[in-house]
Amino acid sequence: xxxxxxxxxxxxxxxxxxxxxxxxxxxxxxxxxxxxxxxxxxxxxxxxxxxxxxxxxxxxxxxxxxxxxxxxxxxxxxxxxxxxxxxxxxxxxxxxxxxxxxxxxxxxxxxxxxxxxxxxxxxxxxxxxxxxxxxxxxxxxxxxxxxxxxxxxxxxxxxxxxxxxxxxxxxxxxxxxxxxxxxxxxxxxxxxxxxxxxxxxxxxxxxxxxxxxxxxxxxxxxxxxxxxxxxxxxxxxxxxxxxxxxxxxxxxxxxxxxxxxxxxxxxxxxxxxxxxxxxxxxxxxxxxxxxxxxxxxxxxxxxxxxxxxxxxxxxxxxxxxxxxxxxxxxxxxxxxxxxxxxxxxxxxxxxxxxxxxxxxxxxxxxxxxxxxxxxxxxxxxxxxxxxxxxxxxxxxxxxxxxxxxxxxxxxxxxxx
Amino acid sequence: xxxxxxxxxxxxxxxxxxxxxxxxxxxxxxxxxxxxxxxxxxxxxxxxxxxxxxxxxxxxxxxxxxxxxxxxxxxxxxxxxxxxxxxxxxxxxxxxxxxxxxxxxxxxxxxxxxxxxxxxxxxxxxxxxxxxxxxxxxxxxxxxxxxxxxxxxxxxxxxxxxxxxxxxxxxxxxxxxxxxxxxxxxxxxxxxxxxxxxxxxxxxxxxxxxxxxxxxxxxxxxxxxxxxxxxxxxxxxxxxxxxxxxxxxxxxxxxxxxxxxxxxxxxxxxxxxxxxxxxxxxxxxxxxxxxxxxxxxxxxxxxxxxxxxxxxxxxxxxxxxxxxxxxxxxxxxxxxxxxxxxxxxxxxxxxxxxxxxxxxxxxxxxxxxxxxxxxxxxxxxxxxxxxxxxxxxxxxxxxxxxxxxxxxxxxxxxxx
Numbered sequence: 001x002x003x004x005x006x007x008x009x010x011x012x013x014x015x016x017x018x019x020x021x022x023x024x025x026x027x028x029x030x031x032x033x034x035x036x037x038x039x040x041x042x043x044x045x046x047x048x049x050x051x052x053x054x055x056x057x058x059x060x061x062x063x064x065x066x067x068x069x070x071x072x073x074x075x076x077x078x079x080x081x082x083x084x085x086x087x088x089x090x091x092x093x094x095x096x097x098x099x100x101x102x103x104x105x106x107x108x109x110x111x112x113x114x115x116x117x118x119x120x121x122x123x124x125x126x127x128x129x130x131x132x133x134x135x136x137x138x139x140x141x142x143x144x145x146x147x148x149x150x151x152x153x154x155x156x157x158x159x160x161x162x163x164x165x166x167x168x169x170x171x172x173x174x175x176x177x178x179x180x181x182x183x184x185x186x187x188x189x190x191x192x193x194x195x196x197x198x199x200x201x202x203x204x205x206x207x208x209x210x211x212x213x214x215x216x217x218x219x220x221x222x223x224x225x226x227x228x229x230x231x232x233x234x235x236x237x238x239x240x241x242x243x244x245x246x247x248x249x250x251x252x253x254x255x256x257x258x259x260x261x262x263x264x265x266x267x268x269x270x271x272x273x274x275x276x277x278x279x280x281x282x283x284x285x286x287x288x289x290x291x292x293x294x295x296x297x298x299x300x301x302x303x304x305x306x307x308x309x310x311x312x313x314x315x316x317x318x319x320x321x322x323x324x325x326x327x328x329x330x331x332x333x334x335x336x337x338x339x340x341x342x343x344x345x346x347x348x349x350x351x352x353x354x355x356x357x358x359x360x361x362x363x364x365x366x367x368x369x370x371x372x373x374x375x376x377x378x379x380x381x382x383x384x385x386x387x388x389x390x391x392x393x394x395x396x397x398x399x400x401x402x403x404x405x406x407x408x409x410x411x412x413x414x415x416x
Numbered sequence: 417x418x419x420x421x422x423x424x425x426x427x428x429x430x431x432x433x434x435x436x437x438x439x440x441x442x443x444x445x446x447x448x449x450x451x452x453x454x455x456x457x458x459x460x461x462x463x464x465x466x467x468x469x470x471x472x473x474x475x476x477x478x479x480x481x482x483x484x485x486x487x488x489x490x491x492x493x494x495x496x497x498x499x500x501x502x503x504x505x506x507x508x509x510x511x512x513x514x515x516x517x518x519x520x521x522x523x524x525x526x527x528x529x530x531x532x533x534x535x536x537x538x539x540x541x542x543x544x545x546x547x548x549x550x551x552x553x554x555x556x557x558x559x560x561x562x563x564x565x566x567x568x569x570x571x572x573x574x575x576x577x578x579x580x581x582x583x584x585x586x587x588x589x590x591x592x593x594x595x596x597x598x599x600x601x602x603x604x605x606x607x608x609x610x611x612x613x614x615x616x617x618x619x620x621x622x623x624x625x626x627x628x629x630x631x632x633x634x635x636x637x638x639x640x641x642x643x644x645x646x647x648x649x650x651x652x653x654x655x656x657x658x659x660x661x662x663x664x665x666x667x668x669x670x671x672x673x674x675x676x677x678x679x680x681x682x683x684x685x686x687x688x689x690x691x692x693x694x695x696x697x698x699x700x701x702x703x704x705x706x707x708x709x710x711x712x713x714x715x716x717x718x719x720x721x722x723x724x725x726x727x728x729x730x731x732x733x734x735x736x737x738x739x740x741x742x743x744x745x746x747x748x749x750x751x752x753x754x755x756x757x758x759x760x761x762x763x764x765x766x767x768x769x770x771x772x773x774x775x776x777x778x779x780x781x782x783x784x785x786x787x788x789x790x791x792x793x794x795x796x797x798x799x800x801x802x803x804x805x806x807x808x809x810x811x812x813x814x815x816x817x818x819x820x821x822x823x824x825x826x827x828x829x830x831x832x
Contacts, residue, residue, distance in 0.1 A: 035539045040456045065535065069549075072528065076555040083563075095563055097513030101520055104556055108524040112488065115531040119481065122538050123451045133485075139492040140520055147499075147511055 010082040014231050018238040021074045025242035029066055029253055036060035041121065043254050047195065047312040047319060047381050059251055062121035064259025067239035068114035071262070072107065074235045079103050082231070098148050102228065105144040106269045110262065112137035113186065117261030131183060137265065138182040141272055142175055149275075157410040178272050181281075185271075186264030188287035191294055192388075193260070194309025194369065195319065195381055196251040200244035201389045203263040206283045207237045209396040210270065213279060213403070229274035236266050249382040282399035286392050290368045293347065296338035297324070297366045302331065308365040310373055310384070318378040321349055321364040328352075328361045339363055349374050426498040430647050434654040437490045441658035445482055445669055452476035457537065459670050463611065463728040463735060463797050475667055478537035480675025483655035484530035487678070488523065490651045495519050498647070514564050518644065521560040522685045526678065528553035529602065533677030547599060553681065554598040557688055558591055565691075573826040594688050597697075601687075602680030604703035607710055608804075609676070610725025610785065611735065611797055612667040616660035617805045619679040622699045623653045625812040626686065629695060629819070645690035652682050665798040698815035702808050706784045709763070712754035713740070713782045718747065724781040726789055726800070734794040737765055737780040744768075744777045755779055765790050 036042060042058040050056050079100075086095050116133045119125065125133075152174035153167050170177070193199050211233050214226040240263065246253040271280035281288065297304035303326045310319035328336065339361070342348045348371075349364040364370045372387055373379060379387070452458060458474040466472050495516075502511050532549045535541065541549075568590035569583050586593070609615050627649050630642040656679065662669040687696035697704065713720035719742045726735040744752065755777070758764040764787075765780040780786045788803055789795060795803070 032539070035541075039539050041538070069535075073552050076552055079556070079559060095514075097517055097563070098511075100563065101513055101517040104517055104520045104524055104560075107556070108520055108527060111524060111527045111531060115527060115534065118531065118534065118538075119485075122457070122534075123448070123455050125451075136489050136492055140495070140523070143495060144520075147513070147516065 010084075011227070011230065013081050014078055014234050017074050017078055018234040021070055021235050022238040022242050025067055025070050025239045026245055028070065029063055029243065029246050032063065032066055033060045033253070036062065041256075045196075045251060046307075046309070048250060049314050049317060059254050061254040062118065062256030062258050063243065063246070063253040064255045064257075064262055065114065065118045065121075067243045068110075068117075068258060068262045071235055071239050071266075072111055072114070075103075075107055075232070078231065078235070082227075099224065099228075102144055102148065102273050103231075105140040106232065106273060109137050109141045109182075109269055110265050112140075113261045113265035114258060117256070117258035120261070121256040121258050130187065134183045134186050134261070134265070135179050138179050138268070138272075141182075141269060142178060145178070145272060146175075155411055159410070178268075178277065181271065181277055182265060182268035184264075184291070185268045185280075185284070186261045188284060188291050189264050190257060190260035191298070192287055192290045192368070194307065195385050195388075196249040197244060197247050197385045198388055199255045199260055199263070200240055200247050201385060202286070202392050203259075204237065204240045204244055205389060205392040205396060206267060207233055207240055209283045209399065210267070210280070211237060213276070213283075213400070214274075216404075225274045225276075229270040229276075232266060232270050236263070249385060279399070279403050282402055283396055285395035285398060286368065286388075293368060293371070294366050296335065296342075301335035301338055302326070302363070302366065305365070308367050308370075310369055312381075313378060316378065317380060319373065319381055319384055320378040321370045321373045323349075323351070323362040323364055325355065325360055325362045327359055338366075342366070347371050347374075426500075427643070427646060429497050430494055430650050433490050433494055434650040437486055437651050438654035438658050441483055441486050441655045442661055444486065445479055445659065445662050448479065448482055449476045449669070452478065457672075461612075461667060462723075462725070464666060465730050465733060475670050477670040478534065478672030478674050479659060479662070479669040480671045480673075480678055481530065481534045481537075483659045484526075484533075484674060484678045487651055487655050487682075488527055488530070491519075491523055491648070494647065494651070498643075515640065515644075518560055518564065518689050519647075521556040522648065522689060524556045525553050525598075525685055526681050528556075529677045529681035530674060533672070533674035536677070537672040537674050546603065550599045550602050550677070550681070551595050554595050554684070554688075557598075557685060558594060561591075561594065561688060571827055575826070594693065597687065597693055598681060598684035600680075600707070601684045601696075601700070602677045604700060604707050605680050606673060606676035607714070608703055608706045608784070610723065611801050611804075612665040613660060613663050613801045614804055615671045615676055615679070616656055616663050617801060618702070618808050619675075620653065620656045620660055621805060621808040621812060622683065623649055623656055625699045625815065626683070626696070627653060629692070629816070630690075632820075641690045641692075645686040645692075648682060648686050652679070665801060695815070695819050698818055699812055701811035701814060702784065702804075709784060709787070710782050712751065712758075717751035717754055718742070718779070718782065721781070724783050724786075726785055728797075729794060732794065733796060735789065735797050735800055736794040737786045737789045739765075739767070739778040739780055741771065741776055741778045743775055754782075758782070763787055763790075 037058050037060055041060060041062050043061040044056040045059055048056070083096070083100060113134065116137065120130065152171050153169045154174070155167050156164055189199060189203060192202060211230065214230045214233065217223060217226045218230070243253070243255060243259065247255055267280060271277040296302045297308070303324050305322075305324050308322060308324075311322040313320055328339070331339065339348070339350065343350045343363070348366065351362040354360050354362050364374060368391075369384070369388070372384065372391075376387070453474050453476055457476060457478050459477040460472040461475050464472070499512070499516060529550065532553065536546065568587050569585045570590070571583050572580055605615060605619060608618060627646065630646045630649065633639060633642045634646070659669070659671060659675065663671055683696060687693040712718045713724070719740050721738075721740050724738060727738040729736055744755070747755070755764070755766065759766045759779070764782060767778040770776050770778050780790060784807075785800070785804070788800065788807075792803070
């Protein structure tokens with residue numbers, strides 16, 4: 001789009017469409033409750049009081065698919081807007097196909113991911129598929145990256161310049177990094193979940209942080225990359241908040257894997273094509289901590305129950321830590337080490353000598369939800385979500401500090 | 417790709433990948449049976465004998481989603497191949513973004529459609545959505561058409577030249593036509609269904625016809641458009657035949673709406689971007705006839721039961737005509753006219769004076785399956801499918817005759 005005058009109106013149109021998307025999604029979601037329940041897509045909220053003699057209420061699950069569909073429709077309708085001037089011209093030679101293909105490929109990756117997420121909600125796919133398929137879904141994106149940029153050279157932080165030079169060409173490693181970014185983003189949101197409103201809430205905080213970051217960068221100097229990111233983030237923010245409205249405590253709808261995958265892929269897409277993958281990872285600080293903390297259970301060094309969400313106490317209507325039980329002698333070396341070290345540092349709670357033969361050990365599950373509950377004690381579900389979202393906001397503040405203040409010490413040019 | 421030497425090897429690689437896709441899909445499908453049945457995605461085959469005291473067998477439904485996923489993965493892996501030479505060059509200026517975006521947009525439309533079909537299988541969407549959403553899914557495709565070609569001028573058949581000139585610019589009508597083509601293709605396959613193997617079988621025949629057509633055109637002169645079509649049709653043919661293997665009488669798997677939508681959209685995509693939408697419609701002759709024939713029931717001029725598939729007679733293990741019952745006086749004018757005219761022409765079978773009060777009328781459902789059964793009499797299910805596929809092959813022969821022989825009388829230049 002060189003030589004083109006800078007106009008803000010595609011951004012305004014995008015904002016207006018986002019507002020419409022919000023209203024549409026808020027109204028659309030409840031209309032699908034019956035369809036979802038009829039299709040056997042529902043869950044039972046394990047953290048709610050059930051009046052005596054009543055069945056737990058069926059909560060429709062996987063409503064993220066509606067947000068995904070609305071997002072796709074909005075983006076399909078929006079794509080022509082930033083290219084409007086070029087379309088009217090009779091000379092199609094000048095059409096910026098390279099920008100255009102970025103939009104289409106980004107939507108292809110996101111659409112694949114929504115599809116996969118929905119299939120996962122319906123069919124309960126295996127772990128293997130959850131890692132393989134997001135990798136496939138990023139392929140179109142990586143192809144566009146190769147074609148449009150192709151640079152796999154990154155700048156080396158100043159303290160290391162003396163040893164490995166000013167920049168380093170990562171080659172194929174850089175593509176592997178980007179592929180893994182998508183797998184990480186999609187799964188990181190999925191494992192920091194389990195209380196009403198947390199998946200949508202954290203996505204909304206990350207999304208708003210990215211929007212602020214883009215606007216700050218754009219006000220400095222005009223950049224296609226940040227504009228591109230805004231075009232995707234504003235409608236995403238809209239549908240995400242709309243879903244949060246229905247998913248907030250007490251949930252009338254569960255978001256399902258669909259939403260987590262959709263959100264993760266959307267973040268990965270804008271990070272990769274917007275060239276700010278490192279900054280994006282900074283906004284994922286709580287997710288990164290949760291992921292690293294979860295490693296001993298995710299890789300089964302310590303037994304991992306199917307659900308690790310906090311345990312509901314119906315007498316006090318609060319959530320407390322959930323535990324996993326095992327015999328210490330049955331763990332491998334790494335498992336024993338993980339339990340001992342985490343216990344010593346105080347990030348998990350250990351009860352020894354439990355069970356019938358007094359030989360079993362119980363420890364709180366390795367998630368930051370349990371860690372927060374260990375520090376604060378049992379808490380009402382809504383308060384727990386608020387604390388978690390506060391942590392997420394805090395993470396974004398740290399991210400901004402690192403990005404705008406500390407980065408200057410490590411890089412001469414601010415890279416994104 | 418001007419100035420590039422013509423090489424056939426991307427085509428060979430595509431063929432090799434298609435063979436792999438066939439083997440993979442044949443082996444993959446049975447592994448998902450249990451997942452589908454556990455997810456409540458199954459149907460009961462209404463045209464099979466059930467041994468006394470036994471429940472009808474649960475047949476997993478919606479397996480088309482596996483073929484769609486394999487197709488997408490194969491295409492993702494294939495896309496870099498035809499662009500390989502351009503990728504290695506250091507000057508990215510020459511990269512044919514316009515060709516590249518066609519691949520990505522085509523896959524975006526197909527992926528959207530697989531997603532929609534799967535959502536339909538799971539949630540049983542309303543008719544409204546089935547018409548609206550395919551229209552949305554074609555948007556990326558139409559955008560690419562605008563950008564890359566933008567010509568909405570069609571040639572006028574010679575006999576009409578004297579009245580309206582040699583060519584005519586249809587403008588926005590042309591885009592509406594292309595959007596409706598996608599809606600038609602997806603739904604036309606879906607309504608010519610109901611006996612084991614018919615959806616896959618007809619798609620396979622159409623697909624093979626397109627492949628033959630493309631090869632004939634390519635042998636005449638090299639054309640990117642027909643090459644593009646082949647790249648999509650060969651892997652599609654592979655996954656389609658793999659599904660047919662499991663869907664053939666007696667079916668171990670049902671294809672679901674997913675497959676019909678996936679197949680229809682794939683045909684629409686290659687027809688639009690390959691510039692042979694009229695020829696494609698010729699391959700759809702049986703579907704067009706079935707659609708036109710179905711209009712009285714589809715638009716509810718005549719009552720339409722939920723399933724119009726032929727009726728199974730367990731005593732003879734054959735299929736016969738299925739009927740819809742109504743009171744003639746309750747029909748509107750168009751309904752009465754349709755029943756009378758169709759009865760007179762002999763394409764439906766009418767029984768009058770049935771029901772308790774002898775005032776009701778029964779007529780065979782308005783589908784070509786019933787028409788075939790009216791002509792031949794009751795038939796075994798496998799034979800019925802073979803007759804239908806024979807009709808489809810006959811349709812393709814007519815199409816080739818019209819396209820390669822008759823078209824010369826109407827057009828000077830063979831347009832595609």
